[in-house]
Amino acid sequence: xxxxxxxxxxxxxxxxxxxxxxxxxxxxxxxxxxxxxxxxxxxxxxxxxxxxxxxxxxxxxxxxxxxxxxxxxxxxxxxxxxxxxxxxxxxxxxxxxxxxxxxxxxxxxxxxxxxxxxxxxxxxxxxxxxxxxxxxxxxxxxxxxxxxxxxxxxxxxxxxxxxxxxxxxxxxxxxxxxxxxxxxxxxxxxxxxxxxxxxxxxxxxxxxxxxxxxxxxxxxxxxxxxxxxxxxxxxxxxxxxxxxxxxxxxxxxxxxxxxxxxxxxxxxxxxxxxxxxxxxxxxxxxxxxxxxxxxxxxxxxxxxxxxxxxxxxxxxxxxxxxxxxxxxxxxxxxxxxxxxxxxxxxxxxxxxxxxxxxxxxx
Amino acid sequence: xxxxxxxxxxxxxxxxxxxxxxxxxxxxxxxxxxxxxxxxxxxxxxxxxxxxxxxxxxxxxxxxxxxxxxxxxxxxxxxxxxxxxxxxxxxxxxxxxxxxxxxxxxxxxxxxxxxxxxxxxxxxxxxxxxxxxxxxxxxxxxxxxxxxxxxxxxxxxxxxxxxxxxxxxxxxxxxxxxxxxxxxxxxxxxxxxxxxxxxxxxxxxxxxxxxxxxxxxxxxxxxxxxxxxxxxxxxxxxxxxxxxxxxxxxxxxxxxxxxxxxxxxxxxxxxxxxxxxxxxxxxxxxxxxxxxxxxxxxxxxxxxxxxxxxxxxxxxxxxxxxxxxxxxxxxxxxxxxxxxxxxxxxxxxxxxxxxxxxxxxx
Ligand SMILES: CC(C)[C@H](C(=O)O)[C@@H](O)C(=O)O
Ligand SMILES: CC(C)[C@H](C(=O)O)[C@@H](O)C(=O)O
Numbered sequence: 215x216x217x218x219x220x221x222x223x224x225x226x227x228x229x230x231x232x233x234x235x236x237x238x239x240x241x242x243x244x245x246x247x248x249x250x251x252x253x254x255x256x257x258x259x260x261x262x263x264x265x266x267x268x269x270x271x272x273x274x275x276x277x278x279x280x281x282x283x284x285x286x287x288x289x290x291x292x293x294x295x296x297x298x299x300x301x302x303x304x305x306x307x308x309x310x311x312x313x314x315x316x317x318x319x320x321x322x323x324x325x326x327x328x329x330x331x332x333x334x335x336x337x338x339x340x341x342x343x344x345x346x347x348x349x350x351x352x353x354x355x356x357x358x359x360x361x362x363x364x365x366x367x368x369x370x371x372x373x374x375x376x377x378x379x380x381x382x383x384x385x386x387x388x389x390x391x392x393x394x395x396x397x398x399x400x401x402x403x404x405x406x407x408x409x410x411x412x413x414x415x416x417x418x419x420x421x422x423x424x425x426x427x428x429x430x431x432x433x434x435x436x437x438x439x440x441x442x443x444x445x446x447x448x449x450x451x452x453x454x455x456x457x458x459x460x461x462x463x464x465x466x467x468x469x470x471x472x473x474x475x476x477x478x479x480x481x482x483x484x485x486x487x488x489x490x491x492x493x494x495x496x497x498x499x500x501x502x503x504x505x506x507x508x509x510x511x512x513x514x515x516x517x518x519x520x521x522x523x524x525x526x527x528x529x530x531x532x533x534x535x536x537x538x539x540x541x542x543x544x545x546x547x548x549x550x551x552x553x554x555x556x557x558x559x560x561x562x563x564x565x566x567x568x569x570x571x572x573x574x575x576x
Numbered sequence: 577x578x579x580x581x582x583x584x585x586x587x588x589x590x591x592x593x594x595x596x597x598x599x600x601x602x603x604x605x606x607x608x609x610x611x612x613x614x615x616x617x618x619x620x621x622x623x624x625x626x627x628x629x630x631x632x633x634x635x636x637x638x639x640x641x642x643x644x645x646x647x648x649x650x651x652x653x654x655x656x657x658x659x660x661x662x663x664x665x666x667x668x669x670x671x672x673x674x675x676x677x678x679x680x681x682x683x684x685x686x687x688x689x690x691x692x693x694x695x696x697x698x699x700x701x702x703x704x705x706x707x708x709x710x711x712x713x714x715x716x717x718x719x720x721x722x723x724x725x726x727x728x729x730x731x732x733x734x735x736x737x738x739x740x741x742x743x744x745x746x747x748x749x750x751x752x753x754x755x756x757x758x759x760x761x762x763x764x765x766x767x768x769x770x771x772x773x774x775x776x777x778x779x780x781x782x783x784x785x786x787x788x789x790x791x792x793x794x795x796x797x798x799x800x801x802x803x804x805x806x807x808x809x810x811x812x813x814x815x816x817x818x819x820x821x822x823x824x825x826x827x828x829x830x831x832x833x834x835x836x837x838x839x840x841x842x843x844x845x846x847x848x849x850x851x852x853x854x855x856x857x858x859x860x861x862x863x864x865x866x867x868x869x870x871x872x873x874x875x876x877x878x879x880x881x882x883x884x885x886x887x888x889x890x891x892x893x894x895x896x897x898x899x900x901x902x903x904x905x906x907x908x909x910x911x912x913x914x915x916x917x918x919x920x921x922x923x924x925x926x927x928x929x930x931x932x933x934x935x936x937x938x
Pocket of ligand 2: 408409439665668669825
């Protein structure tokens with residue numbers, strides 16, 4: 215049966231990098247057992263320009279009914295002055311929430327060929343392989359009450375609410391424990407239980423779930439500020455990190471930058487398995503829309519192509535095809551073929567399209 | 577007139593490092609124009625053990641009425657299982673709140689002699705000199721409602737509230753702009769205005785204050801997740817960073833670890849100037865109570881001694897005396913005299929007390 219894929223290129227370099235993904239998908243269609251029904255649609259600024267809103271109901275509806283969504287990136291200066299509720303980011307946030315993609319998997323992997331690209335010393339990051347599991351549909355991103363009000367004295371007051379329930383914590387922690395079992399079998403859970411009650415609840419519920427069902431996995435707890443330090447001090451101490459939406463946003467970005475190759479890192483956002491046996495899923499690169507280089511042919515398509523590989527692995531159970539893509543990436547890197555962001559002395563700097571060519575050739 | 581100083585050694589290595597500070601204070605009393613009235617009291621776990629609470633009303637009262645408070649560190653495994661409201665950290669949080677110490681100054685400075693101690697490449701951190709101004713009495717640390725409740729379905733729900741008002745934002749931003757004028761004249765303000773209304777308010781109010789009163793300072797805005805990345809990618813792009821309580825907690829810890837010398841970094845927490853012309857102030861090292869090395873003589877007293885130097889500078893307007901202390905630190909480092917945490921090939925590793933000796937000798 216054909217696999218259905220909704221492609222949302224979005225803004226900035228999104229369309230360029232997604233163009234290369236489409237080429238890989240076409241290649242697989244022809245050469246491999248799998249074949250895809252691909253639909254393309256608008257999200258973010260691109261949707262605002264056409265529809266006035268960052269994602270339409272129709273697009274959300276489509277996203278609900280495909281096997282996987284592949285997203286490029288959203289946002290850019292053009293839409294920066296829009297009202298909060300109309301910004302490109304709201305499109306992505308609505309997709310995450312409506313599809314209930316509560317587990318965001320962000321690998322921070324240091325590619326051997328790119329160790330030198332890191333600002334950290336090679337011995338600190340060589341071999342680095344962390345999986346950050348970020349809660350994605352709760353916490354301060356979605357909590358109510360929220361908003362800005364004007365007080366009687368003329369001052370303004372801005373409010374957001376950090377809120378988590380038992381089941382929200384348990385379901386994302388379960389994903390982290392299950393992933394750990396297939397990796398180094400260690401989970402570090404991060405919060406600020408020393409200052410926030412929502413962090414106390416987080417810590418207690420993660421510990422309970424561990425004791426009930428994942429006693430074989432090594433669990434430790436770490437304050438989020440300490441985690442931010444430890445990622446710099448000795449990142450290889452971590453295997454799987456599980457944390458909430460806001461800490462996950464910050465810690466995963468920090469971790470991704472340690473690798474020195476942000477343009478290389480994919481992510482997966484997963485929901486529950488529904489009645490039809492399908493797990494709702496959205497895949498996207500960790501990097502943003504990079505409006506400064508959009509249209510220049512400098513963008514690195516690898517993160518988005520590796521997001522497709524994650525889709526092959528997690529949504530389609532096609533580990534062989536995922537391996538094929540990941541191997542091609544390693545080979546291209548080993549040959550010294552690089553986009554500008556990961557160039558090194560002696561490497562051949564290529565454009566977005568040429569990187570696509572090189573990957574297909576492998 | 578004598579300057580009054582309340583010394584709160586706290587827990588773990590707190591008493592050891594503060595012991596060396598006391599020696600420096602005594603030395604100044606004898607050798608310099610300034611003299612001090614020093615009172616010592618309990619905070620954190622040390623206060624819990626004696627009084628059952630992490631800070632008494634009497635101690636807070638004393639703190640209110642001195643020229644400056646000098647704190648060691650709080651917390652440790654002994655008190656980890658206490659109820660949230662009784663933990664050692666609450667003592668520190670209460671002092672910050674009751675004294676209204678809204679501006680937390682955390683320099684992330686890379687000492688030339690210690691460049692190699694960083695996990696980052698020398699060219700990335702050499703010469704690094706960032707001042708992080710963290711809001712310290714608002715935001716999710718103190719916002720109401722907060723707590724954990726049990727829902728009708730048996731689940732639990734943990735809530736904290738992120739809240740800021742116009743005046744809370746303006747007063748801390750003013751501190752940042754003023755500091756920038758004495759430094760590189762650039763301020764980067766960090767929030768998540770793309771997902772949080774409290775961040776939108778933060779950004780707008782910082783911008784307004786800038787346009788009204790600090791137009792000569794260069795202001796830029798950066799999302800907190802991007803800041804976490806940029807600190808790793810190119811930390812020297814920053815001069816002054818101003819941000820809220822929670823982002824400040826994380827970003828300042830990350831930044832301090834970039835320098836590779838956490839045991840070297842002081843901090844100041846400042847309030848408003850009161851009727852008597854006194855600015856409420858608390859000084860403490862950035863590092864924690866390090867219970868694992870407490871009592872072993874391995875602790876590095878420099879961060880706490882440099883906190884005293886900050887007190888001399890900001891509370892007592894004794895720039896010469898502050899310079900004297902800071903110069904002594906540089907000279908000792910240049911001689912290769914090091915505590916274990918900052919040791920390097922060829923350096924002489926000394927104990928906490930020996931480091932104190934060396935500093936006094938200089
Ligand atoms: C674009 C933005 C809303 C988003 C977030 O904050 O979650 C991004 O930073 C991310 O990490 O995916
Ligand atoms: C001890 C703790 C309450 C404190 C905080 O979170 O503010 C500490 O991490 C700090 O940064 O001073």
